Amino acid sequence: MKEIVVVSGKGGTGKTSVAASLVVLAKRSVVADCDVDAADLHLVLEPRIKKTEDFTGGKSASIVPGRCSNCGKCYEICRFNAVIKDESKQPAYFIDHIACEGCGVCSCFCPEKAIDFKPSVNGRWFISDTRYGPMVHARLGIAQENSGKLVSLVRNQARMLAEKDNLSYIIVDGPPGIGCPVISSITGADAVLIVAEPTVSGAHDLERVAELAGHFKIPAFLCVNKYDLNPEVAENIEEKARAGGIAVIGRIRYDRTVTEAQIKGLPVVAFPDTAVAEDMRTVWENLEKKLNLNKQ
Numbered sequence: 001m002k003e004i005v006v007v008s009g010k011g012g013t014g015k016t017s018v019a020a021s022l023v024v025l026a027k028r029s030v031v032a033d034c035d036v037d038a039a040d041l042h043l044v045l046e047p048r049i050k051k052t053e054d055f056t057g058g059k060s061a062s063i064v065p066g067r068c069s070n071c072g073k074c075y076e077i078c079r080f081n082a083v084i085k086d087e088s089k090q091p092a093y094f095i096d097h098i099a100c101e102g103c104g105v106c107s108c109f110c111p112e113k114a115i116d117f118k119p120s121v122n123g124r125w126f127i128s129d130t131r132y133g134p135m136v137h138a139r140l141g142i143a144q145e146n147s148g149k150l151v152s153l154v155r156n157q158a159r160m161l162a163e164k165d166n167l168s169y170i171i172v173d174g175p176p177g178i179g180c181p182v183i184s185s186i187t188g189a190d191a192v193l194i195v196a197e198p199t200v201s202g203a204h205d206l207e208r209v210a211e212l213a214g215h216f217k218i219p220a221f222l223c224v225n226k227y228d229l230n231p232e233v234a235e236n237i238e239e240k241a242r243a244g245g246i247a248v249i250g251r252i253r254y255d256r257t258v259t260e261a262q263i264k265g266l267p268v269v270a271f272p273d274t275a276v277a278e279d280m281r282t283v284w285e286n287l288e289k290k291l292n293l294n295k296q
């Protein structure tokens with residue numbers, strides 16, 4: 001089984017569109033949507049949810065009114081200004097759950113033991129069926145953090161499904177950027193496919209993601225999306241990639257079919273006779289070859 005994570009230095013590069021097509025082309029695969037802050041793979045894979053679970057990624061504090069003596073200690077010591085004072089209420093202190101970072105300090109120092117510090121529900125995760133195989137996805141609650149933990153959970157569930165059903169690939173739609181959720185989505189993977197756009201910032205993004213993949217010693221591959229919008233910059237990006245030991249496995253052209261596919265809620269390769277679908281197939285064939293070479 002091989003786990004391939006599709007990433008990009010920032011959002012809007014077409015990463016999800018590429019990931020959705022790889023899911024179709026990989027055939028015996030499970031897909032994991034790890035872009036938990038802005039999940040949108042479901043828009044083109046139309047999952048039918050089979051199982052829903054709460055995600056309890058952290059803890060949060062709440063004041064038990066009957067026990068609070070209004071001493072104000074929690075208000076004084078909360079570094080995150082999450083304890084709010086309102087003298088028109090009884091008790092005069094309450095906790096803003098969006099601002100609460102779940103550090104637990106108030107609970108430790110409350111003289112009346114009036115602060116409950118319990119696991120909080122930060123989101124939900126799902127196991128679904130799609131036309132192309134099983135899918136694990138998640139939704140982080142509004143203003144919730146711990147997306148790195150949720151990403152790890154989604155990947156673990158996808159791995160378990162792949163093992164149970166003896167599937168050959170796990171295709172991960174990773175979060176954009178290079179932050180904690182991206183690190184959680186690539187550590188231990190077999191390959192990282194970087195989707196870059198042909199812009200100056202695209203070149204910079206490539207460097208950042210490539211550094212990250214290099215740090216974790218994960219083989220990285222590149223495809224430039226919409227390369228024909230700026231072939232010169234696309235070439236520069238590819239040169240940089242090669243110089244950094246990243247194999248260039250294809251280019252994807254700009255094509256209105258991509259937008260049409262999104263509107264219809266389908267992956268691009270569901271329009272097999274188009275040039276952009278051919279580009280996607282080339283990317284997958286090259287990637288598959290490289291992965292099998294790496295195995296030998």
Ligand code: SF4
Pocket residue numbers: 063067068069070071072073074075091093109110111112113114115
């Ligand atoms: S520290 Fe405890 S008793 Fe004091 S105001 Fe806060 S919750 Fe109430």
Ligand code: SF4
Pocket residue numbers: 060061077078079080081082083095099100101102103104105106107
């Ligand atoms: S748990 Fe930490 S962040 Fe939350 S209210 Fe208490 S002291 Fe503030």
